[in-house]
Amino acid sequence: MLITELKSKEILDSLTQGKVFIINCHGCKEVSFPEKEAEEFEKALGDKVTGILTTDYVCNIDNLPLRLEKHAAAIEAADTVLVLSCGVGVQTVAEHLPGKRVCAACDTYALPGHQGVTPLEHECDQCGQCYLNITGGTCPITACSKSLVNGQCGGAKNGMCEVDPTMECGWERIMRKLKQVDRLDVLKCPIQLRQYNK
Amino acid sequence: MRITELFNDGQFVVTAEVGPPKGIDCSHVVKEAKEYLSGIHAVNVTDNQSSVMRMGSLPVCVAMKNAGLTPILQLTCRDRNRIALQSELLGAAMLGIDNILCLTGDHTRMGDHPGAKPVFDLDSVSLLHTVSQLEKGVDLAGNELVGEAPKFAKGAVVSPCSDSVDAQLAKMERKVMAGAEYFQTQAVFDSEKFISFMEKAKQFGKPVQLGVIIPKSAGMCKFMNNNVAGVHVPQHMIDALAADKERAKAGITSVEIAAQIIKECRPYCQGLHIMALGWEDKVPELIKLAGL
Structure with a gap:
């Protein structure tokens, strides 16, 4: 099981400065989703919202492009696509909207038991401190061999990780996306520190 | 003495690094450092470099200090959590070790364990942020330290010839935010790349020491090109080392190459960091040839 929980009001406010397109994932049944809180939050955003897509299995890459296509105009009109799902859902959406700022509105926490049905392309470590908003939608915990949260180490050779030369350096992917959406400024955010008691 | 005082003084700060032994006797390392490195400002002592288990950095730093050298304690995050790292820092301060270099560290998979x-x-x-907190008299959890707070010269590293210079600069900026006061670089063989990097890095206003490896042979250069991140030895240097094996073996060509890089880069940086990798005896000649 895993639980998704809305991020703090302060963070959500910072993510919803412009127009927002919202994706709610009512997911696999192993995920406990904060439906009531999400509804209240989205209602309060009023006309900032260009559209809402509520679905299950956002991470299903066979269905996602079709689902996004239906809302293409509303997504285009938004400054930010805000995804309310576990980390896998956010990463999948970010990959399918390469030129778009895709942000996570939730933190994901682990509970014992079955972890849900997710594709192999992306992983969520359920760290409870979702970093996807400062990394352009690529998870530094699972895509970096050292799970570095403050930037690339000196160990990437030709863009590949020194630990596993068949794996692209996660921070290369992060930098590429941040450049693409012109958001390198997020790397000036405060020093990040993981909390293992979450 | 903190090496930040030397930078503040406008000096071109020269350091070199040594590795602790895989055993309990460090007298050889200290003797070599005393013999060949006493003319430079400070000596880095590596922390289980390349993830290969050796004696710790701190005891060797103390031995260096007792021998009259100025040690720089390298501290990596690979083997210790935040409690152990802070504890090590307090111990270092108590022992009078006040120069540190903070690194993430190589992955354990790269080493001998x-x-x-x-x-x-x-x-x-x-x-680096943790060290800055300790210097304010509180630990990372916000608990007050008892008595006097430690004070270190806080160093960090950067890789100017990395494939991803933007990522390196972004990280360098975060290190400055976290309290880094000086930088040592990964080995540079391409002066132009280094100079263009320094053009961008000077905005952070922190002294940077050019990292130099004395290239021992053409084979070593090829190995580094294929395996060491952020290091690229140009073909003409490899050719020069391969051309005259006797000169290369004696270290003459190697020292000439390293001295040339130092001469080209010196106007753009504030110091030099030599990674002699066992060729500590060549350091005095290198310093002389580079005109330092």
Whole structure:
């Protein structure tokens, strides 16, 4: 099981400065989703919202492009696509909207038991401190061999990780996306520190 | 003495690094450092470099200090969590070790204990932040320290010839935010790349020491090109080393190459960091040839 929980009001406010397109994932049944809180939050955003897509299995890459296509105009009109799902859902959406700022509105926490049905392309470590908003939608915990949260180490050779030369350096992917959406400024955010008691 | 005082003084700060032994006797390392490195400002002592288990950095730093040298304690995040790192820093301060270099560290898989647990509770940036907190008299959890707070010259590293210079600059900026006061670089063989990097890095206003490896042979250069991140030895240097094997073996060509890089880069940086990798005896000649 895993639980998704809305991020703090302060963070959500910072993510919803412009127009927002919202994706709610009512997911696999192993995920406990904060439906009531999400509804209240989205209602309060009023006309900032260009559209809402509520679905299950956002991470299903066979269905996602079709689902996004239906809302293409509303997504285009938004400054930010805000995804309310576990980390896998956010990463999948970010990959399918390469030129778009895709942000996570939730933190994901682990509970014992079955972890849900997710594709192999992306992983969520359920760290409870979702970093996807400062990394352009690529998870530094699972895509970096050292799970570095403050930037690339000196160990990437030709863009590949020194630990596993068949794996692209996660921070290369992060930098590429941040450049693409012109958001390198997020790397000036405060020093990040993981909390293992979450 | 903190080496930041030397930078503040406008000096071109020269350091070199030595590795502790895989055993309990460090007298050889200290003797060599005393013999060949006493003319330079400070000596880095590596922390289980390349993830290969050796004697710790701190005891060798103390031995260096007792021998009259100025040691720089290298501290990586690979083997210790935030409690152990802070504890080590307090111990270092008590022993009079006041120069540190904060690194994330190589992954455990790269070394001689590939099955070891990689810790990385902190990284180079959050470690620098932790040191800054200790200097304010509080630990990372906000608890007050008892008595006098430690004070260190806080160093960090950067890789100017990396494939991803933007990522390196972004990380360098975060290190400065976290309290880094000086930088040592990965080995540079391409002066132009270094100079263009320094054009961008000077905005952070922190002294940078050019990193130099004395290239021992053409084979070593090829190995580094294929395996060491952020290091690229140009073909003409490899050719020069291959051309005259006797001169290369005696280290003459090697020292000439390193001295040339130093001469070209010197106007753009504030110091030099030599990674002699066992050729400590060549350091005095290198310093002389580079005109330092």
